Amino acid sequence: MPVVIALMGLPGSGKTTVAERLVRARDLSVISRDAIRAAMFRPCRFTELEKQCAYRALLLAVAACLELGRSCIVEGMTFSRASEVEEVRRIAENASAHFLPVFLDCPVDVAQTRAARDLAEQSRAPEDRDKSLVARVAERFDAPPPDALRIDATRTPDEIAKAILDRLEPITAGA
Numbered sequence: 001m002p003v004v005i006a007l008m009g010l011p012g013s014g015k016t017t018v019a020e021r022l023v024r025a026r027d028l029s030v031i032s033r034d035a036i037r038a039a040m041f042r043p044c045r046f047t048e049l050e051k052q053c054a055y056r057a058l059l060l061a062v063a064a065c066l067e068l069g070r071s072c073i074v075e076g077m078t079f080s081r082a083s084e085v086e087e088v089r090r091i092a093e094n095a096s097a098h099f100l101p102v103f104l105d106c107p108v109d110v111a112q113t114r115a116a117r118d119l120a121e122q123s124r125a126p127e128d129r130d131k132s133l134v135a136r137v138a139e140r141f142d143a144p145p146p147d148a149l150r151i152d153a154t155r156t157p158d159e160i161a162k163a164i165l166d167r168l169e170p171i172t173a174g175a
Contacts, residue, residue: 032076
């Protein structure tokens with residue numbers, strides 16, 4: 001039975017890095033709103049319309065993955081709104097897949113430092129990684145769902161990935 005892992009957290013919490021670690025350990029497809037948006041809009045201007053179009057494409061990609069019987073990681077977005085994570089949950093449930101929301105709990109100052117580093121290293125576009133973005137997202141972040149695996153995002157990416165894989169073990173062993 002396929003599994004959908006939704007990585008939630010502030011920009012700079014490590015979602016992309018953790019997704020990379022999980023893909024190395026398991027046969028998972030990565031569905032990234034950031035990657036979808038960048039592919040759809042060149043140059044990407046980081047508008048609300050671009051974001052919403054990429055989000056809709058992400059939902060379709062999750063459904064397609066599950067229809068193909070593949071497990072996936074959803075990342076490249078914060079899931080700051082409870083409705084977003086619940087939409088992905090509904091898609092997983094409709095496909096009889098397991099759903100694992102994972103909240104990377106990252107202090108704002110740590111996320112801001114990481115975002116500034118990413119900006120300096122030019123690993124992210126300036127519009128997507130400025131320090132004020134982290135604070136704005138933190139202000140509007142809904143509480144993660146009660147069943148979310150909550151992980152301290154100051155841990156190493158390998159430790160975080162191991163915690164997620166440990167949580168998946170009983171889920172996938174019984175499938």
